[in-house]
Amino acid sequence: MLPKALKKFADEKNYPILGDSVRCTRYAEPVGFGMQGSFYVVSASVDPNTWNKDLQKEIKTELKKIGTVSYNQKDSIVQMIVKAPLGAEKLHARLEDSADALMQTLARHQVAYRKTCIFCGQGECDDFADQGAACVPAHTSCKADAAEKLMAEVVENETNGNYILAILCALLGGIVGALPSALTILLFETIYAVLFALIPLAAYYGYKLARGKMNGTVPFIIAIAALLDTMVLEVAVQYIWVRQEAPTFPLSTFLSYVFSGEGFPLLLQDAAMPLVFCIVGIAIVWGQINNNNRQIRQKAQQLAQGTTTSTPK
Numbered sequence: 001m002l003p004k005a006l007k008k009f010a011d012e013k014n015y016p017i018l019g020d021s022v023r024c025t026r027y028a029e030p031v032g033f034g035m036q037g038s039f040y041v042v043s044a045s046v047d048p049n050t051w052n053k054d055l056q057k058e059i060k061t062e063l064k065k066i067g068t069v070s071y072n073q074k075d076s077i078v079q080m081i082v083k084a085p086l087g088a089e090k091l092h093a094r095l096e097d098s099a100d101a102l103m104q105t106l107a108r109h110q111v112a113y114r115k116t117c118i119f120c121g122q123g124e125c126d127d128f129a130d131q132g133a134a135c136v137p138a139h140t141s142c143k144a145d146a147a148e149k150l151m152a153e154v155v156e157n158e159t160n161g162n163y164i165l166a167i168l169c170a171l172l173g174g175i176v177g178a179l180p181s182a183l184t185i186l187l188f189e190t191i192y193a194v195l196f197a198l199i200p201l202a203a204y205y206g207y208k209l210a211r212g213k214m215n216g217t218v219p220f221i222i223a224i225a226a227l228l229d230t231m232v233l234e235v236a237v238q239y240i241w242v243r244q245e246a247p248t249f250p251l252s253t254f255l256s257y258v259f260s261g262e263g264f265p266l267l268l269q270d271a272a273m274p275l276v277f278c279i280v281g282i283a284i285v286w287g288q289i290n291n292n293n294r295q296i297r298q299k300a301q302q303l304a305q306g307t308t309t310s311t312p313k
């Protein structure tokens with residue numbers, strides 16, 4: 001999602017928004033604005049054949065007063081982190097000035113711009129796309145294909161996958177997540193309640209590892225697996241304590257006591273705090289699962305929407 005301040009900037013300047021970046025249409029070249037964390041970044045997509053380490057050093061020094069220049073080798077993107085002043089008006093002017101400074105410096109050093117599509121690597125691009133909050137050349141058709149693929153991924157996530165195996169892996173993952181809690185209880189006789197939040201996270205990890213179906217039921221599965229694992233952990237720890245006192249105490253006798261009308265309320269009482277923290281972890285996982293598919297869907301929509309009409313050189 002594009003941060004609000006950048007959206008405001010784009011609206012005011014009438015610049016098109018491409019997913020996480022804003023394209024500076026004052027230039028025909030792939031140059032744009034984005035954010036990395038809380039920093040504003042001006043970036044240009046360059047031809048890697050016209051870029052090298054010495055040049056990078058030189059340009060970095062030249063632009064030192066305006067911002068910090070770095071180079072993303074993977075996507076051949078020159079980025080400059082800009083110090084952002086307070087107030088929209090000043091910020092907008094600073095962003096524009098920074099883009100001009102970057103473009104002028106690149107031109108002076110005869111840096112050429114990327115001309116190949118970020119998706120297929122072919123030339124004759126007719127569009128721009130967003131890549132890591134930077135603006136890069138693309139084909140309209142490649143963008144549409146990428147959007148379609150992402151949507152297919154959401155559908156695939158929601159409909160395919162093996163439930164049974166994934167649920168088992170969620171339970172196993174939860175037990176792995178319970179180990180830190182079990183060890184601190186047994187070794188240090190201390191309960192770090194916050195460690196219990198690891199149980200649902202590990203259960204979710206197990207579920208994902210087994211490529212379980214990603215739909216609305218997942219949070220419930222993870223919640224049940226995590227709560228079960230928390231109870232298993234409680235019972236196991238209690239039994240280990242009993243065995244330390246009475247080394248021959250049979251497990252079956254212990255279990256029938258724990259799950260009897262007398263023992264169960266005591267178990268629940270002991271497990272209350274861990275369960276609360278386990279629920280905190282469940283809430284985190286819940287949010288993550290919902291975000292995951294929503295984000296992919298949003299990205300696909302952004303790709304489909306962010307089509308511009310201007311043609312790069």
Ligand SMILES: [Zn+2]
Pocket residue numbers: 117118119120121122138139142
């Ligand atoms: Zn393409």
